[in-house]
Amino acid sequence: MGTTAVAFRDLGGSLLRLPLALWLALDDIHGRYRRTVLGPLWIAIGQAAMIAGFAVVFSGLFGADPMTYLIYLAAGFPVWTLISYHFIDMPATFVASKGLIESYEAPWLTQIWRRSFGYLIVFVHHLIPLAVVMAVLQITPTVNMLLVFPALLIVLIAGAGFGMFMAVLGARFRDLQHAATVAAGFLILFTPVFWRAEQLRFNEWVYQYNPLYYFLTLVRYPLLQQAPPPEFWIITSAIAAALFVLGFVTFWLSRRRLFHWL
Amino acid sequence: MVAITFDDAVVRYPVYSAGSQRSILSAAAHRVSFGRVARSAGRIPVVSALNGISIDLKEGDRLALLGRNGSGKTTFLKTCAGLVLPDEGTVAIDGTRATIINPSSGLDLEKTGVENVEYIGRLLGVRKSERKLLLEDVADFTELGDFLDLPVRTYSSGMIVRLLFALATSIERDILIVDEHIGAGDAHFMDKAAARVRSMFSRAKILVLATHSGDVAEQLCTRALWLDGGKTVMEGTPTQVWNAYLDQRPTLGAVA
Numbered sequence: 453m454g455t456t457a458v459a460f461r462d463l464g465g466s467l468l469r470l471p472l473a474l475w476l477a478l479d480d481i482h483g484r485y486r487r488t489v490l491g492p493l494w495i496a497i498g499q500a501a502m503i504a505g506f507a508v509v510f511s512g513l514f515g516a517d518p519m520t521y522l523i524y525l526a527a528g529f530p531v532w533t534l535i536s537y538h539f540i541d542m543p544a545t546f547v548a549s550k551g552l553i554e555s556y557e558a559p560w561l562t563q564i565w566r567r568s569f570g571y572l573i574v575f576v577h578h579l580i581p582l583a584v585v586m587a588v589l590q591i592t593p594t595v596n597m598l599l600v601f602p603a604l605l606i607v608l609i610a611g612a613g614f615g616m617f618m619a620v621l622g623a624r625f626r627d628l629q630h631a632a633t634v635a636a637g638f639l640i641l642f643t644p645v646f647w648r649a650e651q652l653r654f655n656e657w658v659y660q661y662n663p664l665y666y667f668l669t670l671v672r673y674p675l676l677q678q679a680p681p682p683e684f685w686i687i688t689s690a691i692a693a694a695l696f697v698l699g700f701v702t703f704w705l706s707r708r709r710l711f712h713w714l
Numbered sequence: 715m716v717a718i719t720f721d722d723a724v725v726r727y728p729v730y731s732a733g734s735q736r737s738i739l740s741a742a743a744h745r746v747s748f749g750r751v752a753r754s755a756g757r758i759p760v761v762s763a764l765n766g767i768s769i770d771l772k773e774g775d776r777l778a779l780l781g782r783n784g785s786g787k788t789t790f791l792k793t794c795a796g797l798v799l800p801d802e803g804t805v806a807i808d809g810t811r812a813t814i815i816n817p818s819s820g821l822d823l824e825k826t827g828v829e830n831v832e833y834i835g836r837l838l839g840v841r842k843s844e845r846k847l848l849l850e851d852v853a854d855f856t857e858l859g860d861f862l863d864l865p866v867r868t869y870s871s872g873m874i875v876r877l878l879f880a881l882a883t884s885i886e887r888d889i890l891i892v893d894e895h896i897g898a899g900d901a902h903f904m905d906k907a908a909a910r911v912r913s914m915f916s917r918a919k920i921l922v923l924a925t926h927s928g929d930v931a932e933q934l935c936t937r938a939l940w941l942d943g944g945k946t947v948m949e950g951t952p953t954q955v956w957n958a959y960l961d962q963r964p965t966l967g968a969v970a
Contacts, residue, residue: 454799455799458796458799469839472836472837472839475836476836476837479833483822483824483825486824550819551816551819551820551821552819552820552837553797554792554795554797554813554815554816554819554820555813555814555815555816555819555820555878556812556813556820556834556837556838557795557796557810557811557812557813557838557887558837558838558839707799708799708801709728711792711797711798712727712728712798713730
């Protein structure tokens with residue numbers, strides 16, 4: 453059996469076992485909050501505290517209406533957190549799963565999907581502050597909000613592709629996780645999370661050439677009851693497809709050596 | 715048809731140790747300078763762990779791997795498990811596999827024994843109705859009793875081996891790959907393990923077992939392979955190979 457057959461069989465097997473990856477992701481969340489009283493609610497509490505703090509300071513800074521800014525942040529910050537997990541956590545995937553990989557015959561890429569689903573589960577918890585703010589301000593959800601599902605599907609595919617790429621390289625180069633964590637902290641400045649794209653009067657390239665801007669906005673629009681413009685769907689779908697191919701090819705070409713790197 | 719076929723398989727093993735050898739920057743510097751800068755990044759020591767091994771394992775074969783530390787036994791096991799793919803030659807593996815190479819790896823130490831059975835059962839695709847039987851079988855075989863409801867971190871190493879061995883053998887798999895840690899069980903457990911492996915193989919499967927014990931090899935296996943420096947020194951029945959192995963002092967593994 454050549455490397456190619458092994459890699460493709462792994463991808464196919466991992467797709468057939470997506471329900472398993474989802475179960476593992478849920479189990480991870482339970483495991484993380486084992487022996488706590490509030491459990492996963494801590495995720496929402498942390499997010500709420502952060503958003504409230506930022507809203508107070510930044511609405512004053514930007515001279516924006518505090519409530520409008522609060523909603524903008526409550527919708528955008530969870531999406532940014534979802535994106536940043538891919539930088540911070542994905543490089544560790546194979547290294548952290550070494551024990552499972554060497555002991556049990558399951559697709560290696562299931563570990564990637566497991567993390568992708570885990571990020572999405574945390575994301576759902578992060579939306580609780582938004583739901584609370586919407587309820588307090590009596591904002592009724594519109595149909596546009598349903599567009600969040602196809603938007604998240606695109607993020608899932610892009611994230612899994614990026615994850616495969618980062619997980620393989622992260623196993624070989626242990627500096628990568630640290631570099632990616634630094635990069636995520638840096639990239640938030642260039643992505644309209646705290647500020648609005650239209651507020652930027654100079655250096656528009658900062659977001660125009662920033663792929664994260666398109667993914668962030670794609671998910672944030674539906675959360676703010678708006679439909680994302682068509683170009684956002686096209687750009688993000690194209691990037692997602694490219695990332696998935698890049699990630700899988702990286703896995704495929706490295707599969708023979710990958711276990712040695714763990 | 716369950717089978718493992720090695721045809722002139724070569725496996726080389728890069729050994730990473732110093733941080734600089736793993737650094738993406740030093741690898742990049744090495745690349746752009748055509749190897750002049752950061753020479754250490756380009757010269758990762760490579761161990762030739764298997765140097766052209768050929769062997770055919772068919773249904774019902776139980777292979778004992780003998781050899782000193784560093785002779786290539788564990789690499790052979792990892793190659794049988796499909797974890798490591800050969801650099802040269804071919805390795806064909808037909809059949810589902812269970813692997814006990816690293817005790818406690820794969821178990822979640824914070825979970826109880828029962829939760830680990832559920833976790834690993836799901837990972838291996840055991841259906842819900844069968845997972846209950848799996849748990850009963852594991853409880854019966856390990857005799858861990860109330861310990862199954864305690865976190866695995868409270869277990870002794872022997873208890874962990876019992877749990878791992880039970881998990882690996884309770885779920886129907888074609889090929890069982892075991893490193894020498896099986897020796898961590900007590901004598902009573904060894905008898906039980908031997909009985910269980912024999913019953914497993916009455917259903918025609920393959921066992922690959924690395925061991926330092928002639929008794930274990932003779933009790934559990936039908937064939938033996940003596941490795942040294944990643945090469946086959948001798949192949950035959952466990953008794954023949956063990957006696958020859960005792961008579962001779964082999965040389966150290968080759969480092970390229």
